[in-house]
Amino acid sequence: MSKSQKPFRPIRDPFVVQEAAGVAIRDRLGDLTPEDDKVLRLIGTHLGTLAAGDLAVYAQAGFERTSESWAARKQGITAESSSRWAGAITKGTHDQYALARRGQLAHRDKLTDGIRMLTHRLSLPVGEKGTKGKPGGYRSNSEWFHKSRRLHILRSRLDHVETDIATGRVHVVRGGKRLARNRHHLKAAGLTETEWRDRWDAARWFLSANGESGKRFGNETIRVTPDGEISIRLPNPLQHLANRPHGRYVLSARIRFRHRGEEWADRITANRCVAYEIHFDVVKQHWYLTASWKRPALQAIPLAAARAGGLIGVDTNADHFAAYRLDPHGNPVGNPQQFPYDLGGSANHRDAQLRHALSQLLRWASRIGVTAIAVEDLDFSDGKTREKFGSRKSFRHLIHGIPTGRIKARVANMAAEQGLSLVAVDAAYTPKWGAEHWKTPLTSSKRAMTRHDAAGIAIGRRRPRAPDPATDETAPHPPE
Template sequence: MGGLRELALPFVVRGPSGVAIRTRLKHLTAGDEKVLRLVGDLLGTLASRDLKARCAAGLEHDSEQWAQRKRVLTEESSSRWAGSITKATHDQWALARRGQLAHIQSLQAGIATITHRLSRPVGEKGTRQAPGGYHTRQEWFAKSRRLHLLEDRLQAARADREAGRVRVVRGGKQLLNSRHHLKAAQLTEAEWRTRWETGRRFLQADGESGKRYGNETIRVTDDGEVSLKLPAPLAHLANAPHGRYVLAARVSFPHRGEQWRNRITANRAVAYRIHEDVGRGRWYLTASWTIPPVQTVPLEAARAHGLVGVDTNADHLAAWRLDEHGNPVGEPLRFGYDLTGTADHRDAQVRHALIRLLHWAKRHGLAVAVEDLDFQAEKTREKHGRRKRFRNLISGMPTSRLRARLVSMAAELGITIVAVDPAYTSKWGAQHWQKPLTSKTRKITRHDAAAVAIGRRALGHPIRRRMAPPPHDRSDRVGHRTVQARPGTPGREGNRPRIPGTRTRSVRAGRGANAVDQNAQHRSGRSAEHGSWQQDSLPLSL
C-alpha cells in the first residue's frame, strides 16, 4: 500500500454564484439588424484596439493605464460602453494567462514522461507506478527528437509568461485557422468572412445597481421592450429620446423569468449580451446577474439518509443508491447521452441526462456523490503513448461542463452535491463489488461497481466490503483470509490444510483430522440440530 497516493477527503460542492438566461429576439426588422451590426462592428473595433493596448502593457499595467484606456474609449463611444469594453479586455487577458500556465504545465508533464522513458532500456516493461522503455529503437529516436521540440516550446512559453506576453485572437483561433482550410470547414470565403465579422462584434453591457431596470446601456423593461444607448458616432440612428434605439422585438424569458422581473423592477444590476447566430440566422439576448452563494448543508447532514453514487463515463452516467451504511439499495440505473454532433446537441444531451438523474434523487430525498474529475494532466499523448483511442475517449468526456451543469441544476432543486477523490474508484469497485453484486438475473458492469465505490467513499466508509483485523491478530499470522467463502464454494467445510513451519500454536500431525466434525468435538447444540434428540432421565438422587 506504500505506492498509493494520499486520498483527499470528500467535501460538499458550493453552489453557483451567477445566473445566465437566454431568449430569442424575434420579429426584428431589417433596420434593427442593420443598426445592431453597425454598433457591434464599431464597438468590436474599439475592443480590438483596447485588447492590443492591454497586451502591450503586459505585467507593467496599472490603474493609471486602465483609466487612460477608458478615457480614449469614452471619446469614441460612451463611458458605459468604455467600462464594459475594458472589463471584457481584462477578463480575456486573464483567461489567456491561465491558459498559458496550463500549457506550461502540460509541456512539463510531457518532458518528464519522455525523459523517464528514454532513460530506461528499450523494450523494458513498465509498472503501475512508472512507464517502461520505448518498444523499438526507432520509437526511442523519434521521442528523443520530440523531447528537444518540447523543451524549445517550454522555453518559449516560459519567456512569454515572464514577460507578461499573451497571444489572443478576438473571434477565436479555430475560426482564424479555418480561413486556410475552407474546403475542410465546408465554407466559402464569403461565409467565412460573415462568421469572422460576427465573432468579433461587441454588444454587451455590464449591469448597474440602482439604475433604471438595472442597466442604462442595454435596457429591457418588464414588458419586454429592448433598447440600447448608441455610441456617439452612431447617435444619428436613434429613434428614441436621449440617443437610444428601440428594437421592434419584444422579449420574454421562459426560464427564470420571474426572478429576472423581480430584479429589474427593484433596479438591481442585470448584464446583457446580444449576439447573432449566423448558421440559424437568428439573434439572441442573454441576461446574467450574480447571486449569493447557495448555503450548503454540512457533510454529515448530506450523509444522514444515504446518497446516490454516480460514475461519469463517455456515453452514460452509472448511478446506484446507497443507504447510510454504504449498502447498495435497489437496482443500478444508467442515464445515457450521445456526445456526437454539434456543441449545442452535446450540451442538450448532457442536460437531459442530468435532469433525469436529479429528478430521481429528488424523489428519494438524497444527495448525489460524484468524482472530482480533472483530466487536464491525463490527455497528453506522452502519458498513454500509442493508446490513441483511449486518449480520444478521455478528451471527449465533458467533465468540466458536466460538473458545472450538475452543480447549477442541483442548486435549483435543492440537492446537495458531494465530491470525492476519483483515485482507484473503478479499480477497487470492480475488485470488491462487481462479482458479489452479480447474479443470474443481474449483470453488473465495472461502471455500476464504481458508482458503489464512489458512494461509499462519500459516506466515509472504506470501499472494500470487510475490513481485515490487524495483521498480528489473525489466526494464521499475516496470512489469514479477509473474505469469507461463498456458500457454494467446494471444500468450505473441509479441514484447513496443514502448513509446515513455525506456527503460533503447536499442533501435532493428525490432531486436526476432526476439526470440522462438530460431533467429534462434543460441541453443545450440534447433535440437537442434526440428529435425533432424546431427553436424558432425571437423576433420582436429587
Template sequence: MGGLRELAAPFVASGPSGVAVRTRLKQLTARDEEVLRRVGAHLGTLACRDLRTRCHDGLDHDAKAWAARKRELTPVSSARWAGAITKATHDQWALARRCALAHLQSLQAGVQTLRHRLSLPLGAKGGKRAPGGYRSRREWHAKARRLHILEDRLARERADWTAGRVHVVRGGKRLARMRHQLPAARLTEPQWRARWEAARWFLRADGESGKRYGNETIRISPDGEVSIRLPAPLKELANAPHGRYVLTGRVAFAHRGPQWADRVAANRAIAYRIHHDPARGRWYVTASWQKPVTRTIPLAAALSEGVIGVDTNADHLAAWRLDAHGNPTGSPRRFSYDLTGTADHRDAQVRHALTRLLHWARSCGVQAIAIEDLDFTAEKTREKHGHRKRFRQLVSGLPTGRLRARLVSMADAMGITVVAVDPAYTSQWGAQHWQKPLTSTTRRTTRHGAAAVAIGRRAQGYSVRRRTAPPRAHRSDVHGHRTVQAAPDAPGGEETRPRVPGPRTRSVPPDAERTRATRTPRTVRGVRSEQERVQDPLLLTDQER
C-alpha cells in the same frame, strides 16, 4: 498499501454564483438589424484596439493604465460602453494568461516523461506510476527528436510567461485558422466572413443596481421592450430620447422568467449580451446576473437520507442508491448520452442525462449525489500513455468540467447537494469488492455500477471494502461490530444465527431425541405394512361394490 496515495476527504460542492438565460430577438426590421450591425462593428473595433493596448502593456499594467484606456474610449463611445469594453478586455487577457500557464505545465510534464522513457533501456517494463522504455530503436529515435521540439516550445513559452506576453485573437483562433481550410469546413468565403465579423462584434453591457431596470446601456423593460444607448458617433440613428434606439420586437425569457422579472422590477443589476448567429440568421440576447452563493449544509446532514453514487463515463452515467449505512439498495441506473456532433448537441445530451438523474434522486427521497472530482489536465498527453491512442481519446471525451458545473447548478435549483470525492481507485476497488456480490441470476453488475457504489461509500466516510477484518482475539462481538455498515447500537447485528429445525437445517424437531428410544416403529424397513395393503372400504364407490 505503502504505494497508495493519500485520499482526499469528501466535501460539499459550492453552488453556482451566477445565472444566465437566453432568448431570441424576434420581429426585427431591416433597420433594427442594420443598427445592431453598425453598433456591434463600431464597438468591436474599439475592443480590438483596447485588447492590443492591454497585451502591449503586459505585466506593467496597473489601475492607472486601466483608467487611461477608459478615458481614451469614452469620447468615441460612452462612459459605460468604455467600462464594459475595458472590463471584457481585462477578463480576456486574464483567461489567456491562465491558458498559457496550463500549456506551460503540460509541456513540462511531456518533457519530463520523454526524458524518463529515453533514459530507460529498450523494452523496459513500466508500472502504474511511470511508463517503461520504448519498444524499438526506431521509436526511441523518433521520441528523441520530439523531445528537442518540445524543449524548444517550452523555452518559448517560458520566455512569453516571464515577459507577460499572451497570444489571443478576438473571435477565436479556431475560426481564424478555418479561413485557410474552407473546403474542409464546408464554407464559402462570404459565409466565413459573416461568422468572423459576427464573432468580433461587441454588444454587451454590465448591469448597475439602482439604475432603471438594472442596466443603463442595454435596457429591457418588464414588458420586453429593448432599447440600446448608442455610441457618440452613431447618435444620428437614435429613434428615442437621450440618444437611444428602441427595437421593434419584444422579448420574453421562458427560463427563469419570474426571477428576471423580479430583478427588473427592483432595479437590480442585470448584464445583457446581444449576438448574431449567421448560420441561422437569428439574433439572441442573453441576460445574466449574480446570485448569492447558496450556503452549503453540513456533510452529515446531506447524507442523512443516503446518497446516490455516480460514476462518470464517456457515454453514460452509472448510478446506484445507497442507504445511510452504505448498503446498495434497489437496482443500478444508467443515464446515457451521446457526445458526438455539434457543441449544442453535446450540451443538450449532458443536460438531459443530468435532468433524468436529478428527477430519479428526488423520487428516491435522497438529498445528496456523490460524484468524482475528476481532473485530467495532466492525463491526456501522448507522452505518458504512448500508443494508447484510444485511451487518450476516451479520457479526452469525458465531459468532466461541463458535467460537474451543470450538475452543481441544476442540483442547486432542485435542492439537492453535490458531494465531490477523491476518484482514486474507485473503479478498481469497486470491481474487486462489489461487482461479484451484486451480480445475480437476474442482474449482471457492470464495473461502472460497482464503481458507483464505491463512490457513494467514500462520500459517506465508509471504506470501499464490504466487511472489515474480525478481531484477532476471537470471533465474537467483544471488540464491537465487524461490519462498518451496522451502527454500534444495532441489536443482533453480529449474533449467532439461531438454529431453526426443519429440512433447511437438516435437523429433527426439538423433542425428537427424547422420544426416539421409547417409540415403537410402525413399519419394518423394506417391508410394506398390512395397513398400507388393505383398501379402506369407505373409499369404494357404488360401481365398485
C-alpha cells in the same frame, strides 16, 4: 503489502460542492425590422473594433497595468463610444486576458509534464518494459529518435511560453483561433468565403453592457423594461440613428424570458444590476439577448446533512453515467441505473447529449426522494499528456472522452435547481474496490452488475477519514 506493490496514495475527504452564484438566461429577439438589424450590426461592428484595439494594446503591455493606464485607455474609448460602453469594453478586455493567462499557465504545465515523461523514457534502454505506474523505454530505435526530436520541439515551445509569461504577454484571437484557421481550409470546413466572413464578423462584434445597481431597471446602456421593451444607448458616432430622445434606439422586438423570468423581473423592478449581451447566430440567422446576474453565495450544508436522506453514487464514463441508490447508512438499494450519452459530433450535439443525460439522472434522483448526489472529483491534468501512454491511443481517447470539465460546469447548478446537494468524492480506487467488494455479491439472475455500477456504490459509500489521535491535534485524546 509486498514491496513490489505500488503504495496507496492518500485519499481526499469528500465535500459538499457550493452552488455557483452566477445566473444567465437567454431568449430570442423575434420580429426585428431590417432597420433594427442594420443598427445592431453597426453598433456591434463599431464597438468590436474598439474592443479589438484595446485587447491588442493590453495583451502586449507586459506588466505595465495600473489604474492610471486603465483610466487612460477608458478615456480614449469613451470619446468613440460612451463612458459605460468604455467600461464594458475594458472589463471585457481584462476578463479575456485573465482567461488567456490561465490557459497559458495550463499550457506550460502540460509542456512540462510532456518533457518530464519524454526525458524519463528516453533515459531508459530501448525495449525495456515498464512497471506498474511507470512506462518503460521505447520499442525501437526509430521511435526513440522521433521522440528525441519531439523533446527538442517541446523544449522550444516551453521556452517561448516561459518568455511570454515572464513579460506578461498573451496571444488571443478575437473571434476564435479555430474560426481564424478555417479561413485557410474553407473546403474542409464546408464554408464559402462569404459564409466564413459572416461568421468571423459576427464573432468579433461587441454588444455587451454591464449592469449597475440603482440605475433604472439595473442597466443604463442596454435597458430592458418589465414588459420586454429593449432600448440601447447608441455610441457617440452613431447618435444620428436614434429613434428616442437622449441618443437611445428602441428595438421593435419584445423579450420574454420563460426560464427564471420572475426572478429577472424582480431584479429589474428593484433596479438591481443585470448585465446584457446581444448575440447573432449566423447559422440560424437569429438575434438573441442574454441576461446575467449574481446571487448571494450560500453556505454549503454539512456533509452529514447531505447524506441524511440517502444519496446516489454516480460513476462517470466516456459514454454513460452509472448510478446506484444508497440509503442513509450506505447500503445499496434497488437496481443500478445507466444514463447514456454520445460525445461524438459537433460541440452543440455533445453539450445537448450531456445536458439530457444529467437531466435524466437528476429527475430520477428527485423521483426516488434522495437528497444528494455523489460524483467523482475527476482530474486528468497529469494523465492526459500523450507522452505518458505512448502508442496507447485508445486509452488516451478514453481519458479525453470523459467529460470532466463539462460535468463540473453543469452538474452543481442543475442539481441545485432540483433541490439536491452535490458531494464531490476522490475517485481513487473506486472502480477497483467496487468490483472487488460489490460486483459479485450483487450479481444475480435478475440483476446484471457491471464494474461501473459497482464503482457507483464505492463512490457513494466513501466517507471522511477518521481523525488519528497520534497525528491530529484536534482529535480527542483519552484522559491521562
